[in-house]
Ligand SMILES: [Zn+2]
């Protein structure tokens with residue numbers, strides 16, 4: 001089968017490789033859609049903590065069951081599925097507590113197991129037990145591939161407790177920023193502000209109007225601080241959801257928060273890119289919270305897949321490029337140059 005394999009930072013090869021065997025108790029999925037994530041770009045550019053080589057990348061996967069170990073499952077070939085990329089043990093303490101994204105022996109498809117930039121992806125038994133999300137017949141599989149990034153946003157917003165009465169600031173109007181904004185709306189946020197500096201993305205965000213954000217802040221000619229002060233009566237926002245690698249979480253960001261304000265540390269900061277000294281005093285006096293978020297749990301993934309298939313969250317407009325596996329380089333470039341939103345590799 002054909003697959004896109006990362007052999008070292010900067011080296012992605014489109015290769016012919018043997019099709020994987022169906023793992024005992026597991027299944028093979030014929031990939032229909034695998035969307036390109038900012039993390040894939042990060043892996044290509046400089047690697048990732050959880051990545052090992054050589055690796056078939058791709059962790060935002062939807063497809064159809066191709067083969068299944070029948071002794072283990074009532075799945076049948078042809079069934080449409082979306083895949084939570086985590087391979088969690090199910091028995092360690094985080095797993096037992098529903099925090100399976102923090103499994104003590106976590107495997108991740110597209111990180112340390114082969115992922116979805118291929119014709120087929122092998123799902124081991126753990127994946128069938130908790131990670132596989134069955135879809136309705138006729139489900140749109142390219143939209144379903146966006147369930148994984150949406151699930152990561154759910155994780156960030158659950159951990160920061162985004163809800164009604166919250167005024168939320170999203171930093172970055174790329175696919176993740178937009179998913180965050182749509183989700184915050186869905187969770188009842190009172191106000192959603194979205195800051196972006198690229199003209200193309202600002203236009204796309206503005207076109208969505210109120211369904212996306214109450215106000216799109218063009219950071220080329222507006223200061224986030226001024227707009228936040230104006231929109232919140234000087235109080236500051238309740239939650240900041242950074243969705244761009246370009247913004248450091250530092251003292252200035254704390255200054256945008258209202259008392260009890262929370263920041264989701266959603267995208268991993270570049271080593272050395274954050275200030276070592278936080279303004280701990282401000283955090284103390286204003287009850288501020290910095291909350292990490294990595295990946296999503298299998299439950300959050302199921303919630304995300306349902307939100308997308310029910311069109312509760314409309315992600316159709318976020319797909320701005322479709323290509324086949326041969327176009328994987330172009331798809332990654334689409335993400336890298338930030339010309340559009342999401343690129344999806346599909347059959
Ligand atoms: Zn991703």
Ligand SMILES: [Zn+2]
Pocket residue numbers: 088089090091092093094095100102103104105
């Ligand atoms: Zn576990």
